[in-house]
C-alpha cells in the first residue's frame with residue numbers, strides 16, 4: 001500500500017525504522033526482532049539500505065515480509081551514490097516486483113575510499129537524480145526523501161541546503177523524513193523555513209530514543225545533532241545504568257513525540273534500531289494519545 005494517502009490524512013501515525021543484519025549469520029535474530037516490532041502494527045515500517053553497516057541485500061526481503069506477513073506497509077530505502085545505473089534500475093524493478101510501493105530515495109554517505117575520485121564520472125551524485133530515476137521508471141511509487149533540521153553536514157549553509165531540498169521535492173518526493181534531533185524547537189524553526197521556501201509535502205520528524213550512554217556519542221557523530229543540556233544531564237546522571245537509561249531515553253523520546261503531536265505534527269517516525277522493547281514501550285506510552 002502506498003503511504004501517500006495516510007501521510008496526508010488527519011489521523012496521527014507512528015512508524016518505526018529497522019535495519020538489515022550486518023552479517024548473514026545474524027539474519028534470523030534480526031528478522032525475529034523486526035517481526036516483533038511488526039506485530040505491534042505500527043502505521044508503517046521503513047527498512048534501511050546498508051545504513052550503519054547493515055547488508056543491503058536483505059532490505060528487500062525484510063520489507064517484503066513486513067508487508068506480506070503482517071499487512072504493515074513497508075518503505076524500502078535505496079541509496080545511489082556507490083551504484084551504477086543498471087544496478088539501481090534493477091533494484092527499483094525488484095522493489096516493485098516484491099509488491100512494495102514506497103521507496104525512500106537517498107544518496108547515501110560517500111565512502112572514504114571514493115572521496116578523492118572525479119565525481120563527474122559517477123552515475124549519481126545526489127538523491128535528486130535517484131528520485132528522477134524512480135519517477136522515470138514508470139512504476140507508481142510513493143517516494144520519500146531525507147532532510148536535515150540542523151542542515152546536512154556537507155552543506156555550506158542552510159539556504160543552499162533548502163534550495164537543493166526544494167529541487168529534490170520538485171523532482172517527485174511525496175514526503176520527507178528528518179534526521180534525528182533532540183530539541184523540537186530546531187524542527188519547528190526548520191519547518192517554518194522550508195514552508196516559506198515553498199516545500200509543502202508532509203515532513204515526518206525522525207525521533208531516536210537514546211537508551212544507553214554509548215549510543216549518544218555514535219548518534220551525534222553520525223548526525224551532528226545538537227544535544228540539549230536537559231538531555232545531557234540525564235545521560236550524565238543515568239548513562240552508566242542500562243535499566244535507568246532505557247527508562248530515561250524512552251521517557252525523553254515520548255515527551256518529544258507528544259510535543260510534536262500537540263503542535264500539529266501528524267506523522268512521527270521512530271528510529272527503533274531493531275529493538276522491540278523500545279517500540280513496545282513507546283507504543284504503550286502513547287496508546288491513548290494515538291487512539
Ligand code: FAD
Pocket residue numbers: 047048049050051052077078079104105106107108109110125126127128145146147152153154155160161162164165167168177178179180206
Ligand atoms: P542529498 O539529498 O543528495 O543531499 C546530500 C548533500 O548534497 C546535501 O548537503 C545537499 O544540500 C547537497 N545537494 C543535494 N542536491 C544537490 C545538487 N543538485 N547539487 C549540489 N549539491 C546538492 N544512508 C544509508 O546509507 N542508508 C539508508 O537507508 C539511509 N537512510 C536514511 C534515512 C533518513 C531519514 C536520513 C535523514 C538519512 C538516511 N541515510 C541513509 C543517510 C544519508 O544517506 C546521508 O545523510 C547522505 O549523506 C545524504 O543523503 P541524502 O539522500 O540526504 O542526499
